[in-house]
Amino acid sequence: MAAPKILMQRGLDRPDDGHTLEAYEAAGGYRSLRKALGMDRVAIVEEVKKSGLRGRGGAGFPTGTKWGFIPRDSEKPKYLVCNSDESEPGTFKDRWLLERDPHAVLEGMAIASVAIGAKLAFNYFRGEFSFPLRRFQAAVDEAYAKGYLGKGIMGSDVDLDMVVHFGAGAYIAGEETGLLESLEGKKAMPRNKPPFPAVEGLFQCPTVINNTETLAVVPWIVEHGGDEYARWGTEKSRGTKMWSCSGPINRPGVYEVELGVDLMEFLENECGGMMEGVGLKALVPGGSSVPIMTVGMCVGAKMDYEGLRAAGSMVGSGGFIVIGDHASIPDCLHNLAHFYTHESCGQCTPCREGCGWIEQLVGRLLDGRGTQADLEQILRLSDAMAGKTICALADALAWPAISYIQRFPEEFAALCPEPVDMDALTAAVDRHKHVLPAA
């Protein structure tokens, strides 16, 4: 039996007005919040733990465990923050949810707030999301009018306010502690961890930050139970996941499937296969930060956290970027190096210097002025960046840089005017490939 569309059914059923409270309630919406208000807080967290839900923002951290880190005895206020910054290149699923099913996100935020004892919740939108933001704000207004937000929500003794906040253009504001800095009115410079946000987050208070998609699943889990959710997916990757599919395919768009489906079947069935006349050259399955896959690596790969690692890449944010045989892999790397150089916040030297240097070196290769030494320098720089900075933005360029060269060495070598010693290049890759995520 195919898994239900836990996240997308409502939006697909009523594409024109599914965002309204009327439509959401007609589909059973807000029953879960009512149920959660009658539950013990610990029991809500337990249910989410049982579901096996893992964060959909990129790192895949177990959601129930994260909520469980919030200290119960702290006198400080607690905050819930929804991360709707969605800026990882290739990713547009959160936008889909915010536009078509904003009440599901809102209800998930409300349940999470109840579970951790937060009386104030924030939804942080990237500054470019004017339309999704408007949809969500309308949902918040409807919820206040109905008494689902505000003082004594749904007649309970629980108060909950919700603030819709928006950024102004900065990828790094999606990193959770960069987001907190931004929400405090500052430059979005990521913080050193520890302390983790669960202990010292927004205004030094215990804070849970979850991705939009993560929170939108929560009402379903509370309604049907964690065990029911855990029936779907694989042993360690439970449930369903939304994938944002782009590139030269016949049906680009957002698709929700059970975790663990076969990658090539997904490409054929959901994405509608490759555009006529274009062959599959490579795939970046989880947003621009994850290692690239060759066609050989795609065959037999399973789309879940462990499956994609075993196949040499990652789930990441689920940005499924298909690269056709019309594209040049060094061009793709240059495009991303420019992105990360532009988006580095600049506070760590390896990231600030390394991203820009890699962009320049790849640019030199594309200009026909590159050398073997340049290729090896890109690998060395990547090694010096990954895992050595305050946040993972540096890794997010190091992984593409190493994997693009490792997996498409001929395309890089072909750009060099002098012949490249491929054995020496392979040896250099072998020296640095340890920074790639392991299976």
Place this chain on the structure above:
Amino acid sequence: MLSPGGIERVDRIVARYPRPLAAMLPVLWVVQEERGWISPGAMEWVAERLGTSPAKVQAVVSFYTMFDDRPVGKHKLQVCRTLSCELMGARRIVDHLRERLGIEPGETTADGTFTLQEVECLASCGTAPMMQCNLKFYEHLTPERVDALLAELRSREPEWEDVDPVVYERPSDAEFRAMMPEAT
């Protein structure tokens, strides 16, 4: 500095946050919407209102790419240049705009009507190529659609209220092929 309505909006925004400083970004947005850009005088006003220094406000304005610390054209055209859009023809769209407007990315036309910018992924990768014009998204662009849009924009003021995205029909394979880059 702001209209009475703007000041009222600022007051309402500041009241929502546990600390005034947290209202920084939304307040700067009110300023930019009313004044078109954020001047040094406006930064001083915001600093005073939120209880911080003008230098801190200035640092924030320069950190976030959507804030303009100098005047820009009436219509700001921001074409996504990131990977999925590039694969589907973003460079062709940028080249077309450069040619039609006679300016490079980062520049404003002499008559002040258009500013052209290249920006990073706007979460519309499945409907590439695309651009944001002021607050509105235009998705599945082709050079012909860009021409029609330029003509429309020349004849009207920027739109701030209607932010519904315009998603054109998916270009045909042939249209895509004419825009997509070739492997070198």
